[in-house]
Amino acid sequence: MQQLMEITRRGIFHHAKKLFLSEQAGRIQVQEFARKNAANALSLTNLVMGLSSILCTLNGQHLYACWFLCFGFLLDLADGAVARQLNACSALGAKLDDFADFTTFGIATSLLLQAHSVLSSIFIICYVMAVFIRLCFFSSGIPFVYRGLPCPYASAILSSTFVLTGGNCLFLYIAAMVMILFMTDQGNYPHDKILETQLWKKMVYIGGLLMLFCCPLQLTCIYYLIWCFSYTLFPTALWNCEY
Template sequence: MITKSIPNLFTLGNMVLGMLAILLALEGRFSLAAIMVIVAMLLDGLDGRVARALNAQSEFGKELDSLSDLISFGIAPALIMYMISFHSIPSGVAWAVTIIFPMCGALRLARFNVQKGAPGYFIGLPIPAAGGVLATLSLFYREISAPYFVVSMMLLSYLMISTVRYPNFKKIGLPKKAIAYAPLVVIIAVVIAVVFPDQMAKLIFIPLVIYAAYGLRQNINRLLRRKHRDEEDADAQEMFRPKR
């Protein structure tokens, strides 16, 4: 019974960090708030691996994970972006964009829970990646103007509910012996993040953006290949069509 509860502790830790991110954002400590989202991503990546290593997967854990993800990677990043970057745009636009992001995240999580994805892929940008990009992107508010943030936020929202395929790294297993060291890894990550919040957040931003852009590029390439095949088929049909 205790063994089966261990993965849920990581999931609840994910939720706690999401709530801390919200509280820190309300206090204006945006860099640390973004870091809480990033560390929550680490816990989110560990809970499933720990569950599989301990053979402790359950529907309860799956639903708890979705609820935690919505807080940590949907609501928290949207609030961080709203509070740090949306002061210079009309409040109606700011409210709408801020609401749409977690709403699309909820749709993405619900779809993931009821539909099987392609083997080795996620369908749509996973909400932890979208939330991580948004939380770290917000820290560039000195270099980027608010309209660009609005466009980026809407694009991330769309990618979550799209059919774009993204590589699934969750199947990478965790040795059972390594579970004992998982809390230590989390503690070290938190310490480093707290000591160097700005540097850590902006450094992590780069691979997250590459991941988000990779799936989009793959989808564009797939659409172009499909269009090329359709054009070839149309040309072939035209060639063999009887002439009057």
């Protein structure tokens, strides 16, 4: 009888140990999956922001559309930093990021230009093609250096201009033309690494995040214009990743 009880206890102990190891292995697999896909989740969220902006624009809710574009701008700055910090960079992640960027900063942003005529429709197509060309063909060959203004900055400038001018077509088309020129001029722009370098850059990012959720949209857009124009006009002097 005692021998039978001893065998039973050993069996229960062995089963419990096996179950514990199995649960531990499961947790490790979940943690590894989360590590590898954290940046991809941010890119997918950026894509959702772009699609939400498109739907808002089609329904005439332009301020909400601009809010989603600004949030997409912040997400795009974060996903690369998260991927590098977690050592989770991958070809799939790069493709997903480009697709999200094209949707949010190309198609969704261009719809703010409001196609009221054939000429405006052609101009919208030109803006989308400028973003497409910038994403596909403008590679500097230099680590952490872009060729042409990154389209998220162009999108933030255009959406902020829309909010501050009340959607004035003249100002919007001037801003869009300037952004097209900057995106296609093949000038070098440093990878700002805003979440990976100096404290002041991180504070700029945190300030943009807090303002987006806590301040009036007009005030937030002034902040984003100053931020994005400083990068556009003084990329090396202010935003070089080495400083």
